[in-house]
Amino acid sequence: MEDMIQVDRAMRTQQDTKISAKGVQVYYGDNHAIKDVNVEIDDKTVTAFIGPSGCGKSTFLRCLNRMNDTIDVARVMGDILIDGEDIYDPKVDPVQLRAKVGMVFQKPNPFPKSIYDNVAYGPKIHGLARNKAELDEIVEKSLRKAALWNEAKDRLDAPGTGLSGGQQQRLCIARAIATAPEVLLMDEPCSALDPIATAQVEELIDELRQSFSVVIVTHSMQQAARVSQKTAFFHLGNLVEYDDTDKIFTNPQDSRTESYISGRIG
Amino acid sequence: MSNLLIIAIILALGVAGFIMGRGRALRSAGGDKRELHSLPIYYGANVALSALLPAAGLLAIWLIAQPFAINNAVSGLILDESIEETGTRDLVMADVRRVAEGLDRAVDTGAMDAEASFALNTDTDDVRDTLGSLGVALGSDVTPDTLAAAQRYRELSGTGNLFKTLAVIAAGLIGLGVTYLRTHKDFRARNTVENGVLLLLIGAACIAVLTTLGIVLSLIFNTIEFFRLYQASEFFLGTNWSPSFSGRGQTSALGILPLLWGTLYISFVALLVAVPLGLFAAIYLSEYASKGVRSVAKPLLEVLAGIPTIVYGLFALLTVGPLLVEAFGEGGLFGVSWMAGGTAVMTAGLVMGIMLIPFVSSLSDDIINAVPQAMRDGSYGLGATKSETVRQVILPAALPGIVGAVLLAASRAIGETMIVVLGAGAAARLSLNPFEAMTTVTAKIVSQLTGDSDFASPEALVAFALGITLFVITLGLNVFALYIVRKYREQYD
Numbered sequence: 001m002e003d004m005i006q007v008d009r010a011m012r013t014q015q016d017t018k019i020s021a022k023g024v025q026v027y028y029g030d031n032h033a034i035k036d037v038n039v040e041i042d043d044k045t046v047t048a049f050i051g052p053s054g055c056g057k058s059t060f061l062r063c064l065n066r067m068n069d070t071i072d073v074a075r076v077m078g079d080i081l082i083d084g085e086d087i088y089d090p091k092v093d094p095v096q097l098r099a100k101v102g103m104v105f106q107k108p109n110p111f112p113k114s115i116y117d118n119v120a121y122g123p124k125i126h127g128l129a130r131n132k133a134e135l136d137e138i139v140e141k142s143l144r145k146a147a148l149w150n151e152a153k154d155r156l157d158a159p160g161t162g163l164s165g166g167q168q169q170r171l172c173i174a175r176a177i178a179t180a181p182e183v184l185l186m187d188e189p190c191s192a193l194d195p196i197a198t199a200q201v202e203e204l205i206d207e208l209r210q211s212f213s214v215v216i217v218t219h220s221m222q223q224a225a226r227v228s229q230k231t232a233f234f235h236l237g238n239l240v241e242y243d244d245t246d247k248i249f250t251n252p253q254d255s256r257t258e259s260y261i262s263g264r265i266g
Numbered sequence: 267m268s269n270l271l272i273i274a275i276i277l278a279l280g281v282a283g284f285i286m287g288r289g290r291a292l293r294s295a296g297g298d299k300r301e302l303h304s305l306p307i308y309y310g311a312n313v314a315l316s317a318l319l320p321a322a323g324l325l326a327i328w329l330i331a332q333p334f335a336i337n338n339a340v341s342g343l344i345l346d347e348s349i350e351e352t353g354t355r356d357l358v359m360a361d362v363r364r365v366a367e368g369l370d371r372a373v374d375t376g377a378m379d380a381e382a383s384f385a386l387n388t389d390t391d392d393v394r395d396t397l398g399s400l401g402v403a404l405g406s407d408v409t410p411d412t413l414a415a416a417q418r419y420r421e422l423s424g425t426g427n428l429f430k431t432l433a434v435i436a437a438g439l440i441g442l443g444v445t446y447l448r449t450h451k452d453f454r455a456r457n458t459v460e461n462g463v464l465l466l467l468i469g470a471a472c473i474a475v476l477t478t479l480g481i482v483l484s485l486i487f488n489t490i491e492f493f494r495l496y497q498a499s500e501f502f503l504g505t506n507w508s509p510s511f512s513g514r515g516q517t518s519a520l521g522i523l524p525l526l527w528g529t530l531y532i533s534f535v536a537l538l539v540a541v542p543l544g545l546f547a548a549i550y551l552s553e554y555a556s557k558g559v560r561s562v563a564k565p566l567l568e569v570l571a572g573i574p575t576i577v578y579g580l581f582a583l584l585t586v587g588p589l590l591v592e593a594f595g596e597g598g599l600f601g602v603s604w605m606a607g608g609t610a611v612m613t614a615g616l617v618m619g620i621m622l623i624p625f626v627s628s629l630s631d632d633i634i635n636a637v638p639q640a641m642r643d644g645s646y647g648l649g650a651t652k653s654e655t656v657r658q659v660i661l662p663a664a665l666p667g668i669v670g671a672v673l674l675a676a677s678r679a680i681g682e683t684m685i686v687v688l689g690a691g692a693a694a695r696l697s698l699n700p701f702e703a704m705t706t707v708t709a710k711i712v713s714q715l716t717g718d719s720d721f722a723s724p725e726a727l728v729a730f731a732l733g734i735t736l737f738v739i740t741l742g743l744n745v746f747a748l749y750i751v752r753k754y755r756e757q758y759d
Contacts, residue, residue, distance in 0.1 A: 098647055105640060
């Protein structure tokens with residue numbers, strides 16, 4: 001295993017590989033949702049998954065923090081390594097893993113708690129703060145990173161559900177980064193937002209790239225082009241093409257990618 | 267003409283109206299139903315409804331109003347002496363109605379012809395004997411004024427019934443005729459039928475509401491009657507409940523406090539059993555159980571809700587009571603002698619708690635399931651375990667609904683009767699010991715109204731005062747439950 005990572009490192013002189021998936025298969029009952037996907041996701045990079053509805057991009061994203069475990073009928077096969085460690089190894093605690101691999105969902109889903117408690121939720125359950133002052137600091141830092149601090153600092157005790165849609169989504173991002181994850185997964189984070197809120201979240205994603213490896217599933221090809229450095233195109237459960245974003249959008253190798261990008265399928 | 271026959275005639279008018287209306291509409295369109303504004307069935311229904319609804323409404327109003335009108339007209343004929351002799355005007359009026367009915371029956375069976383029945387005279391004929399031979403027993407001899415009132419009563423009801431028959435049938439015919447004439451291919455029958463349907467639905471809703479109102483009013487009137495005979499302050503503040511069955515209220519102590527205490531104590535024990543068990547069962551079923559377990563366990567749990575409460579009562583009396591005595595009684599397992607007999611607050615409370623489990627669990631299960639999956643995903647996505655998610659995200663989100671479910675269960679516990687009658691004993695007492703026998707408001711309502719007590723005595727009327735107190739308490743709880751549920755409902759949308 002170490003060897004392979006060494007090889008990877010050698011190949012990519014600039015960037016480290018954060019996540020490495022090999023021969024991943026996912027079944028929902030009898031439905032073969034993901035077919036033999038191999039992908040290497042770089043650290044401190046935004047990677048976009050694009051593809052038509054039902055192509056398996058969200059399913060694959062949920063494999064990366066074992067969220068599929070919460071679905072009874074889902075079975076995952078193959079190897080997914082994060083920093084060279086197999087996350088489906090029986091020794092790995094999925095609960096710990098999810099603290100390391102944060103996730104932001106399609107629809108903003110703040111808990112019915114105050115803004116402060118929403119952000120403090122993860123640090124509290126994982127015991128990341130020694131005292132209240134530290135917790136306050138984590139909350140403030142996360143909200144600042146999520147570009148929500150200025151709007152929320154005077155109403156930390158107000159319910160998170162009272163925020164606007166875009167603010168709620170940024171609250172969810174703050175909540176996810178409060179546990180100090182190494183990877184941030186985003187499942188269509190802007191599909192329920194208006195264009196202004198989308199622009200704010202996209203700007204935020206670009207900033208988050210400094211600290212995390214970000215994987216984003218999106219339906220909008222413009223969004224993928226705007227925010228990501230690498231793009232993967234999924235079609236019918238297969239990873240069709242994976243390359244630098246510029247290359248995918250200007251010079252796709254596969255005819256299916258080209259059709260999708262030019263709007264002929266999907 | 268009997269009411270049944272009148273109803274049959276109206277129905278026949280309706281059927282005839284349907285066929286006629288449909289035919290007329292089709293004829294006006296030259297037999298081509300595409301020319302019609304509405305489907306032919308609507309024209310028929312329109313005519314049928316306008317024959318049926320006014321006639322039926324008129325009949326209903328008439329049936330309610332006529333007895334009142336006749337009673338008012340007749341009661342003026344009764345002399346004050348007769349009232350003093352019998353007790354109350356109502357009792358004399360009951361006699362009047364019995365005499366009138368008896369005479370009508372005599373005419374019906376041919377024992378007397380109509381003229382002879384009106385010519386009766388208390389001096390020459392023995393009315394009581396004549397009616398007695400026809401199976402109408404009277405408590406005392408018929409006085410002249412009672413007979414006169416009875417004759418007037420018969421006359422008025424006779425004319426009333428005749429007018430009723432004529433008016434109702436006329437209403438049916440007029441409705442039928444007018445609508446029949448208006449039926450034409452361009453007539454918007456569909457819209458009119460829509461209004462008719464609306465009326466029908468409003469009528470159904472009104473009946474439900476009016477019935478509730480009627481129940482409440484009857485409770486209120488009897489309660490007022492009770493408070494005329496018994497001091498309200500003694501009823502609400504009295505700490506002693508010992509009704510005497512012979513006296514007229516003077517020797518009875520009818521304080522509600524021991525009963526209310528018993529009710530609340532038993533309900534409290536029941537909720538102490540039902541809320542944790544029901545809630546945990548609901549959490550297991552909705553969050554942890556696999557599909558297979560859930561599909562078996564949930565119906566099994568809900569079977570508990572289908573068991574008649576009298577069966578729970580038997581269970582309390584025969585199983586739980588003796589078991590508790592074995593544990594807490596003299597020489598029992600714990601070496602304490604807190605419990606003298608099988609019937610106790612604990613017995614009734616435990617069994618009632620078991621009865622309430624499906625109530626709490628099934629409502630809570632629905633509420634927990636209504637918490638959006640996104641909440642769970644959000645929490646799992648942050649690395650929370652299942653129980654952390656349940657404790658910190660799902661329960662807070664579902665709390666208002668769960669509180670509502672608990673309050674509804676509480677109002678059921680307060681209104682429960684059979685388990686208490688069999689499990690809690692019959693002694694009204696204010697005590698803190700849960701192993702002592704106590705009784706509740708509902709159990710005492712049963713015991714005050716069963717047996718032959720004089721219905722005008724405070725000992726019987728107290729049942730209504732108890733009933734309305736209970737009603738106010740459960741109503742308050744229900745309103746409070748609804749308020750809580752509404753107030754917090756939108757929180758996670």
